[in-house]
Amino acid sequence: MNPISLPNAPIVKRKSRKLACRRYFNLLYVLPALALFGVFSLFPIVKTVQYSFTDANGINPNFHYVGLANYRSALTDSQWWQAVGNGGVFALLSLIFMNSIALLLSVAVNANIRGNQIYRVVFYIPPILSGIVVGYVWKWIYDPKGILNAFLQGIGLGGYTHAWIGSTDTALYAVAVSSMWQGVGGSFILFLAGLQGIPKEWYEAAEIDGANRLQKLRYITVPSLRSVYTMVNILTILGALGIFNQVYAMTMGGPGYTTEVPALRIYREAFTNSDFGMSSAFSIVFGVMLFILSLIQLKLSRNKE
């Protein structure tokens, strides 16, 4: 036993007890955040899982458990898979076109071109607009007598005028364009943040070594943005698959099931068909699919690193 420690032992013990008490007491500060998380995030998830096994109609608190019937019905529903396929098309188009445009814009703005501060603001305006408003604006643009057809006629391409969202050939792509127009600003900001994190010295060193613009882009910019790509891609896939507002405002999934997307189907089951059980089952299936997709994307990017 250390004789020096003897007279101090009770004091140390008391101090450590006080510290422990204070530590536990400090946990109370986290309680409001925990309560909010529990009420607004955890509880709805738990209830969604619960409802997915029931025939709940959204109003009556008395419902019956139906086992896996809703899941069986969801997984064998051809329209659901068509909606997922449409979501996949949105995701693919966004990954290819939207993110490429966003990357090019961010590289251009990061290159200190004149007015880059203004561009930064302008490119970020669409993401802060309401999706419904964007949907209605584009619906007006695509109208048979709208601005797009008027423009085509004005430049002598009257033969290409079209009922853009009223035709099965173009409706899906027309909605995708409006969605990408709104989403490009989000990817742009993330890419720009990633670009600004690359040390300038690397470019200076490359210049000394005689690297041209393309080489700098290929050997410095692109590899340095790998983690940003992963995040942008995950967000793009989740956003594109979860698209709702534009489809709701522009086509309601039509013509037929041409622009039907998972979120619209979930909404229709809940609020048109009053089948919250089925709607919850679709939500869970969809949530699991998105979770798996995100995991795969993360895993792939880690393997590359």
Place this chain on the structure above:
Amino acid sequence: MIERRKPGWLSLLVLALILAIAAGCASGQNESASQNNGGSPSPSDRTDSQKKTGEKIVFWHYLNDRHDLLVGMANDFKSQTGIEVDVQLFGGDGFKQKIIASAQTNSLPDLMTYFGGAGDLAKLIETKSVMELGGKMGDTFKKFPESVVKAYSYREGNPFNVKDYGTYAVPMDTNNMQFIYNKDLFAQAGITEPPQTWEQLLQAVDKLNAAGITPFATGIGSWVIGPMAAPYEFAYLGEEKLIRVKEGKEPLIGSGYENVLKIFEDLYKHKAFAEGIATMDLPKAEQMFVNGEVAMIFDGSWAIGVFNQMDPNFQHYDVFMPPKPADAAHEVKITGGIGVPLVVSQKTKHQDAVLKFVDYLVAKEQQQKYAEKSFNLPANMEAAKSEGEMSSALRNFSLGMQHVYESAGIYPSPNVDTAMQKGVQLIVIGQSTPDKVLKQMDEALQKALKEKK
């Protein structure tokens, strides 16, 4: 030395906040409602009401075009009774969802205009969220046509399995859906009379096309397909068979339902539709009609008010019943009934006041004023009969009330209706056929019947 901190006032604040939230979540139950004797506010009632200073009821509605009118009526009601009515407008498509969410959380307003069919209201009855009014307002219901009252009445054997029989909504106005045509454009195409038969309608379409006029538009992209198909469901199948087919007691394929879908194909083949019809909503079609871009629209009687709002000078139009096809064996019946149903919350603490206000809204004077200002058909028969200066279109809509069906039956799952709507959206652009759509509807019906078993 360990620094001794001041007492944790912040912690106390956090605790107080948590307790406040907990207390808020556990708010007390509603008080039991008092009984009401119904009828209009009598002088003695007024005195009683005026004594209850500060009595206030909350009224939710979705009628963008009638908000000022309702606020004005609420103010008049307050000056007569002393009861304040807080008229709150929630326009747009989200009104139904708002009602559902409020019912889930027991926070429905005292009074609301209901948005949805009898099946939707049945769910609120099941949870005892809304009040049975037949027993409390018997005299009031005598003011309305019987068929209108029946729209939200649930009797033994009702298809919605409502066990608490009764009447749950008071009609503020009535409506029905028919074809509306532009007289000038018809004259321009050399059409002198509105079509009486389906064949005449197709001839009119051809004449309009020949004159370079787009014949027809409606909200094919939204909910209008069902009401537009309904007259032909009755015409081809007849009421009894239609109900049996929808319930799955008779097969859908071979029932004659394909003829119903063929009317949309006929219109497509005769190039009747405006461009972009497959995803067109009703407001867009209404705008085109008012602008003179299309000659006909399938719309409800409320459209008269909408047209007036869009262009008060646009008056040269009239109404005709959905024309019957020559090969249809039964009478055409149209969609209609209560335009705006008034529904009372079961949990209201101001039952007397709410029922007085409902009575006030459907009294003859208010109904006349309502019809005059909003261009909607009054539900009160006395008010409807006393309409002297009714336009031809409004009169034809009024006459249409005689042809409104009581029940068109319901499929065991709304997915069958969805299959039809989605299918028709493709038929009208030549991307599908009645046979294909009928098969898809049958698949949805068989699936629903299997799940029901």
